[in-house]
Amino acid sequence: RNVFIVYLLVKSLEEVYRFGLYDIPTDMRREARPRITLSAGLQNFMIRGLLFMCDFSMTKWFATSTRHHEEVMDESVAVATEIGECLVRFDLQKAEALLAQFSASETGKDNRLVSPLQDLLDNLKMYKPYLPAHLLSRDSKTDLLSTVGDDDSNDTDNEHDNAHLQP
Numbered sequence: 001r002n003v004f005i006v007y008l009l010v011k012s013l014e015e016v017y018r019f020g021l022y023d024i025p026t027d028m029r030r031e032a033r034p035r036i037t038l039s040a041g042l043q044n045f046m047i048r049g050l051l052f053m054c055d056f057s058m059t060k061w062f063a064t065s066t067r068h069h070e071e072v073m074d075e076s077v078a079v080a081t082e083i084g085e086c087l088v089r090f091d092l093q094k095a096e097a098l099l100a101q102f103s104a105s106e107t108g109k110d111n112r113l114v115s116p117l118q119d120l121l122d123n124l125k126m127y128k129p130y131l132p133a134h135l136l137s138r139d140s141k142t143d144l145l146s147t148v149g150d151d152d153s154n155d156t157d158n159e160h161d162n163a164h165l166q167p
Contacts, residue, residue, distance in 0.1 A: 001056055008048050016041035075107050083117055087124060090131075095121055 015036050036044075079102045086095035099117055102108040 004052055005049060008045055008052065012041045012045035012048075015044060072107050072111075076111055076113055079108070080113050080117065083121075087120065090124070090128065092121060092125055092128065 016038050017035070079098065083095050083098050083102075086092070086098065099114065099121060102111075103114045103118075108114055
């Protein structure tokens with residue numbers, strides 16, 4: 001930023017005093033640019049400097065805002081992942097604690113993830129009593145996989161329950 005301001009100052013001084021910075025001939029037929037008055041040079045410097053400072057400020061604000069948004073998104077994804085893992089294991093107390101902690105934090109106050117995750121948590125709380133106890137155990141995957149292949153009696157019950165649905 002400072003380098004550019006120095007460049008603008010040198011450029012404005014060259015326009016006023018013509019000390020030869022831009023007079024290196026590249027084309028012999030081209031005439032030298034005329035000098036301008038000190039007030040016009042100062043005006044050019046101020047206008048260019050103002051434009052540069054406005055552009056710099058807007059770019060800095062945008063970069064800062066983008067960095068902050070990225071940090072919020074990273075934290076939201078991390079918390080949503082933790083809560084999702086708890087919900088998959090039906091560890092609803094831990095999921096509820098994580099969600100309460102996240103919604104109380106600065107990041108979670110206005111976050112759009114809180115409401116859907118709270119709805120999902122509430123639905124799972126209502127649904128949990130209707131699930132068999134072996135699904136909620138720590139070894140539920142191995143229990144579930146072993147019972148799916150071994151239990152053929154459910155097939156006949158399902159055929160009998162679904163007989164009224166067939167045309």
